Amino acid sequence: MNAPAAAYNFAYLDEQTKRMIRRAILKAIAIPGYQVPFASREMPMPYGWGTGGVQVTASILGPDDVLKVIDQGSDDTTNAISIRKFFEKTAGVKTTTFTKDATVIQTRHRIPEEPLHDRQVLVYQVPIPEPLRFLEPRETETRRMHALSEYGLMHVKLYEDIARFGHIATSYAYPVKVNARYVMDPSPTPKFDNPKMDNCEALQLFGAGREKRIYAVPPHTKVVSLDFEDHPFSRYRHDAPCALCGADDSYLDEIVTDDRGGRMFVCSDTDYCEKRRADGHRGTESAVGPDLEAKHG
Amino acid sequence: MAEIDNDQPLLIAEQLGKSYGHQLGCRDVSFKLYEGEVLAIVGESGSGKTTLLQLLSAQLKPSAGRVLYRMRDAITRDLGSLGEAERRFLFRTDWGYVHQDPALGLRMAVSAGANVGERLMAVGWNHYGRIRDAASSWLDRVEIDAARIDDAPRTYSGGMRQRLQIARNLVTEPRLVFMDEPTGGLDVSVQARLLDLMRSLVNELGLAAIIVTHDLAVARLLSHRVMVMKGGRVIETGLTDQVLDDPREPYTQLLVSSILPA
Amino acid sequence: MTAMVEISNAEKTFVMHLQVGVELPVVRGVSFRVEPGECVVLSGPSGAGKSSILKMIFGNYRCDGGRIGIRHEGAQIDLATAEPRQVLSVRRSTIGYVSQFLRAVPRVAAIDVVAEPLIANGAARAAAREQAGSLLRSLNIPERLWALPPSTFSGGEQQRVNIARGFISDLPILLLDEPTASLDAANRAVVVDLIDGKKRAGVAMVAIVHDDEIRRLIADRIVDVTSFAAAA
Numbered sequence: 001m002n003a004p005a006a007a008y009n010f011a012y013l014d015e016q017t018k019r020m021i022r023r024a025i026l027k028a029i030a031i032p033g034y035q036v037p038f039a040s041r042e043m044p045m046p047y048g049w050g051t052g053g054v055q056v057t058a059s060i061l062g063p064d065d066v067l068k069v070i071d072q073g074s075d076d077t078t079n080a081i082s083i084r085k086f087f088e089k090t091a092g093v094k095t096t097t098f099t100k101d102a103t104v105i106q107t108r109h110r111i112p113e114e115p116l117h118d119r120q121v122l123v124y125q126v127p128i129p130e131p132l133r134f135l136e137p138r139e140t141e142t143r144r145m146h147a148l149s150e151y152g153l154m155h156v157k158l159y160e161d162i163a164r165f166g167h168i169a170t171s172y173a174y175p176v177k178v179n180a181r182y183v184m185d186p187s188p189t190p191k192f193d194n195p196k197m198d199n200c201e202a203l204q205l206f207g208a209g210r211e212k213r214i215y216a217v218p219p220h221t222k223v224v225s226l227d228f229e230d231h232p233f234s235r236y237r238h239d240a241p242c243a244l245c246g247a248d249d250s251y252l253d254e255i256v257t258d259d260r261g262g263r264m265f266v267c268s269d270t271d272y273c274e275k276r277r278a279d280g281h282r283g284t285e286s287a288v289g290p291d292l293e294a295k296h297g
Numbered sequence: 298m299a300e301i302d303n304d305q306p307l308l309i310a311e312q313l314g315k316s317y318g319h320q321l322g323c324r325d326v327s328f329k330l331y332e333g334e335v336l337a338i339v340g341e342s343g344s345g346k347t348t349l350l351q352l353l354s355a356q357l358k359p360s361a362g363r364v365l366y367r368m369r370d371a372i373t374r375d376l377g378s379l380g381e382a383e384r385r386f387l388f389r390t391d392w393g394y395v396h397q398d399p400a401l402g403l404r405m406a407v408s409a410g411a412n413v414g415e416r417l418m419a420v421g422w423n424h425y426g427r428i429r430d431a432a433s434s435w436l437d438r439v440e441i442d443a444a445r446i447d448d449a450p451r452t453y454s455g456g457m458r459q460r461l462q463i464a465r466n467l468v469t470e471p472r473l474v475f476m477d478e479p480t481g482g483l484d485v486s487v488q489a490r491l492l493d494l495m496r497s498l499v500n501e502l503g504l505a506a507i508i509v510t511h512d513l514a515v516a517r518l519l520s521h522r523v524m525v526m527k528g529g530r531v532i533e534t535g536l537t538d539q540v541l542d543d544p545r546e547p548y549t550q551l552l553v554s555s556i557l558p559a
Numbered sequence: 560m561t562a563m564v565e566i567s568n569a570e571k572t573f574v575m576h577l578q579v580g581v582e583l584p585v586v587r588g589v590s591f592r593v594e595p596g597e598c599v600v601l602s603g604p605s606g607a608g609k610s611s612i613l614k615m616i617f618g619n620y621r622c623d624g625g626r627i628g629i630r631h632e633g634a635q636i637d638l639a640t641a642e643p644r645q646v647l648s649v650r651r652s653t654i655g656y657v658s659q660f661l662r663a664v665p666r667v668a669a670i671d672v673v674a675e676p677l678i679a680n681g682a683a684r685a686a687a688r689e690q691a692g693s694l695l696r697s698l699n700i701p702e703r704l705w706a707l708p709p710s711t712f713s714g715g716e717q718q719r720v721n722i723a724r725g726f727i728s729d730l731p732i733l734l735l736d737e738p739t740a741s742l743d744a745a746n747r748a749v750v751v752d753l754i755d756g757k758k759r760a761g762v763a764m765v766a767i768v769h770d771d772e773i774r775r776l777i778a779d780r781i782v783d784v785t786s787f788a789a790a791a
Contacts, residue, residue, distance in 0.1 A: 148382045152389075152419025156404070156411045159418065162425050163408055163447050228425040331644060489665045496664065500679070518664065522643050536618065536643045543620045547576030554577060 011058040011091040017041055021059035021214070025205060028216035033178030034146070035129050040212040050083060050108060051209030053125035057106045060121060060205075061087065066094045068102035073110040073251070073268035080108075099271050109172070111193040113250045113272040116202035118219060124187040126208040129215065131175045131185040151183050154226060162231055171236060177224045178217055186223075192235045192251045197223040242267045243285035245276035305367055307332050307473060307505050308353065312362035315348050322348035323529040326362070332472060335499055335506045337516035337537065339552070340526035346509045347477060349526070353507060354394055354475045355384050369472075389416055393466030393474035397481045399458035402465065403450050409436060409461055410446040416469045435464040439494060456487035460494065467498065474499075476508040480515060492518050513556055517541055525549050562592040562630070563732050563763035564616060569625035569639065570789065571611055584789030585611045589625065591782050595731065598754060598764040600778035603785045609767045612784060613734050615639075616765060617656045618646040629653060629732070651680065654732045657725030659740060661709055661717040669712070670695065670705040673723040680728065694723040698749055715741045726753050733757060735766035739773050751776050 009015065017039075024038035043051040061067065067087055071080040075097040083106060084095050096102055099114040106123045116122060132142045135153050145151065154175055161169040174191035178184045186197060187206060197204060197217060204217040217223060225233040241248045243264040250272055252265040264285055267273035306329040315322035323345035330336055340346045351357040353364055355376040364376045369391055379387070388394065396402040403412055413432040414422070422428050433443050439460040450458050459479065466474060479495065480488040496519055499506055510516055516523050516537055523540045525533040525548065533546040544550045567590045573583040586608040593599045601609040614620040615638075616627060622639035629638050631653045638646060650656075655676075664672075673691035678684055695705060698719040704712065709720045718741050725733065738754075739747045747770075754777050757764065768774045774781070 144381075144385075148385060150385065150419060152415050155418035155423075156407055156415050159411045159414060159425060159428065160408055163410060163429075229423050230426050334644070493664055493666045521647055535621070536646055538619050539621055539643075542614070545574070545621070550576050 008090045010063070011061045011087065012044075013041065013055065013058045018059040021055055024214045025056065025059065025216060028205070028214050029203070029218050031182070032217050032221050033182030033184040033215060035213040035215045037212055038214050040209045043209065044086075045082070047210035048127065050079065050106075050125040052207030052211075052214070053106050053108070053123050053209075054083060054086070054207075055209060056123045056205050056207035056214060057087070057104060058091075060123075061091050061093055061104060063091070063093065065103045066096050066101055068096050068099060068105045068271075069107075070105070070110065070112070070269075070271075071108040073112075073253070074270045076270060097271050098275075099269075109188045109190075110251070110268055111189055111196045113247075113267070113269040114275075115196075116200060118201040120202040122200075122202050122204045124189075124204065124206045126185070126187040126206045126213075127210070129185060129206065129208040129211050129213040131173075131183050146182060149181070151177075154183055155228075158226060158228065158231075162228070168227065168231055168233075174233075175226050177226060179221050180224075183226070184215060184217075184223075190236070190251055191225065191233075192237055194223070194225045194233070195235065199223075238265055240265045241283055242273060242276075243283045245273045245281045246283040247273070247276055247281070304331075305371075305373070306330060307334075307367050308507075309365040309373075310353060310362070311365070313349070313352055313359050313364060314361035315352055315357060316360045321345070321529040322360075323352070323526070324361075326352075326524075326531055328524065328531075328534065330473075330505055330507065332505050333503045334522065335504075335508065335520040337520035337523040338507065338509045338526060339511060339513060339516050339523055341511055341552075343528075344526040345529035346526050348529075350475055350477055350507065350509045354388075354392065355379070366473075389419055390469045391471050391473065393463075393471040395459075395462055395466055395474065395476040395479050397478040399450070399455070399462040402462040403458065405451050406449055408447045408449055409441070409453075412450065412461060413464050413468050416465065420469065431468065432464075435468055436461075438498070439464045440490075454487075455483055456491060459483065459491055463495065463498070467502070467504075470502070472505060474504050474506045476506060476510075478510055478512075479508065480510075480512065495519060513541060513552065525552065562594050562628075564593040564630075564765065565626075565628035565635075566591055566612075566616070567626045567628070569612075569615060569622050569627055571608075571615060571620060571623050572789070586784065586787040587789035589615075589784075589787045593732075593763040593765055595761040595763050596758050597779040598758060598766055598777050599780050599782055600766050600768055600774050602774070602781050602783050607784045607788060609784050610736060612787075613656075613736055613765060613767060616732075617654055617734055618649065619656070653730060654734065655725050655728065655730040656734045657722055657736065657738055659718070659721075659737045661721045664708075665710060666708055668706045669700065669709045669720050672709060672720055673727055676724060676728045690727060691723065694727055695720070697753075698723055699746055715743070715746070718742060719746060722750060722753070726757065729760075731762055733762055733764045735764060735768075737767055737769065739768065739770060747773060 021038055024036045028036045043054055045051060069080045069084040071077040087093055088095055099112045103119060104121050108125045130142055132145060132153060135157055136142050158168050172190045173185055173188045174194055176184055176186055176194060186194060199220050201219055203219055206215045227233040238252050242250060244266050247267055250267045250269060253268045254263055254265055256263050308330040310326050310328050313326040314324040326349055338346045338349060352359050365373050366376055367373045410429055410432040413435050414428040417428055417431060433446055436443050436446055441457055441460055450461055480491055508519060520537045523537045524531045527548045533540055533549045541553055544553045569589040570587040571585045573585060575581045575583060589612055601612060603609055611620055615622050618638050627638040628635050629649060631649050670688055670691050673695060674687035677687035700716060700719055709717050722738055739750050
């Protein structure tokens with residue numbers, strides 16, 4: 001915990017900018033799933049590196065907040081560490097890797113395994129906020145479709161998947177309907193995570209810096225994954241327990257262990273896996289524990 | 298042919314006009330269209346027929362006059378008073394619009410089945426199997442080999458694309474179909490097949506249709522009534538066989554006599 | 560009035576705009592009636608306006624003056640001033656027209672061409688086709704031709720398909736333009752029989768026939784159209 005660097009305002013952004021972003025956030029909360037345009041600022045990282053998430057986090061952080069930052073479920077990747085350090089430096093807030101201790105969790109492409117509680121805010125980093133973008137390139141047209149609730153095209157995409165692959169092939173960024181009104185892109189989280197968004201106790205905020213959009217899912221909001229009656233939504237998870245902690249209900253990362261095709265599956269959520277191991281759970285590879293932890297961590 | 302329904306007109310144009318500054322699109326067009334009736338609007342390029350079609354299908358706002366339409370709930374509404382949501386809904390369900398270039402009326406990169414099924418999905422159909430069955434049966438009806446249901450129209454010939462466009466429009470059983478030069482650009486033999494298909498579908502389904510064409514043979518084959526346009530005005534109107542066999546206006550006589558013998 | 564057709568003072572003039580607006584009067588003061596069950600034959604030389612009168616009764620040619628009274632669904636209407644929709648209705652349920660030329664749609668089979676008027680009025684396809692078949696048979700069109708589009712038929716065969724299509728439904732008024740032209744003796748006799756059958760059924764007919772023999776066989780009255788000639 002360092003004192004904030006003198007040259008920066010708290011959490012880097014100036015207060016007027018934070019106000020502007022907070023107004024956008026409030027609008028987003030008032031209209032669950034609706035993409036609110038906002039004046040995205042130049043940030044000290046390029047587009048595509050989480051500027052949207054960082055701006056949302058910067059606008060809602062207070063000096064007493066505890067921040068956790070994860071990237072693909074891990075606290076220890078380069079980007080997670082960079083962003084955590086960024087806020088340590090500019091806001092001087094406490095940071096943690098323990099999910100249940102955090103008050104603000106910024107995430108890239110995963111939702112923590114540990115159920116969130118009502119004192120937490122989950123901030124997602126979003127690349128392309130528009131779920132219809134790849135079907136309808138015109139922004140004028142997609143805005144109309146959202147305004148008029150014309151979502152036939154979304155189902156066309158799902159239909160095409162089934163026609164081509166026999167099942168809905170979308171495995172991440174799986175579109176959802178929020179509060180029975182707007183269709184939303186949950187960001188590139190695996191579809192395994194979709195059910196966690198439904199009726200969540202925490203506030204979920206989504207920031208897209210390059211595309212300049214913010215959207216939100218307030219606590220206890222209905223979030224339903226799109227599907228067909230005869231092809232219902234199903235979560236996908238590789239059928240194996242975590243090699244380190246033995247969990248059979250967490251989303252797994254596949255890790256290549258040698259150049260002979262060796263691989264193993266471990267929890268993507270590092271905090272969850274560590275906690276389980278601390279509680280005594282073991283998987284098949286845990287005998288080789290420390291070495292692999294170094295590779296994995 | 299399905300029973301022609303009650304005596305209320307389906308579509309009424311009242312003194313319809315459109316001008317672009319000093320440029321006249323069309324002027325003073327009035328007529329009534331009943332269920333099951335096919336009206337052809339013939340004229341040469343620049344006659345205002347396409348402008349008229351766009352006014353009638355609420356894609357353009359008139360500079361003068363109005364268009365009234367009897368909705369499915371039997372209430373007649375001024376199209377200008379419809380909100381955008383209502384208008385778009387109407388366009389997707391009770392109306393069809395067949396473009397001259399099928400690429401404008403289709404999603405070229407998406408499979409034929411999805412093209413036909415889209416409108417169904419847009420009105421809430423949520424069962425993949427049933428959507429696919431409906432799409433299949435429509436492909437059959439427009440004489441497209443059902444085995445091509447998963448192919449994108451990019452891989453189709455021009456005639457097939459046009460037939461797919463028709464299927465896509467008819468799947469929600471519209472009562473009124475607008476067609477803009479539906480056989481333009483197709484080979485003659487392909488045209489004949491398409492016209493025959495359109496004729497039997499219109500008859501079978503009791504569709505009302507407004508067809509813009511410069512081809513009098515198309516008008517003769519498909520329409521009950523015809524309006525001849527020149528310079529933005531309707532210069533002659535009547536039953537198709539009347540206007541084509543007994544043309545009164547100089548321009549109509551010129552048009553009819555200009556047809557090259559087969 | 561009981562007449563099915565009652566024309567009074569009808570007239571027609573063609574204005575040929577492409578020939579400097581030359582006016583071509585065709586007929587003037589056309590008046591006659593046709594009762595149910597009778598066949599009126601229009602006689603006169605070529606160009607006298609026989610076909611034009613027939614087409615005016617069908618609403619194909621527009622009338623420049625006078626009245627064309629038709630008994631349609633129990634009421635009398637004037638076809639000369641009727642709305643297009645009404646004319647369509649009259650053609651659907653009251654007046655049939657057998658022209659000399661078969662304007663056939665390219666891909667429709669002969670049997671469907673003949674069955675169409677019945678189907679258009681609500682008959683089941685199978686029953687309509689059966690009736691069409693028996694009519695085609697009586698007109699000596701062999702069964703192997705029924706599935707083919709008539710555009711490939713000979714002139715006489717096309718004419719017989721035309722007649723079958725015109726005679727298949729129960730329309731109370733029939734207009735016949737040279738029904739026996741291009742037919743051989745045997746088929747001419749068949750057509751005369753069909754016309755007799757219609758007469759017995761109370762159908763009112765107006766016909767144009769050049770053949771004296773046929774005229775003698777079918778005409779109940781002859782109307783000489785030269786009396787309606789319009790001065791040039």
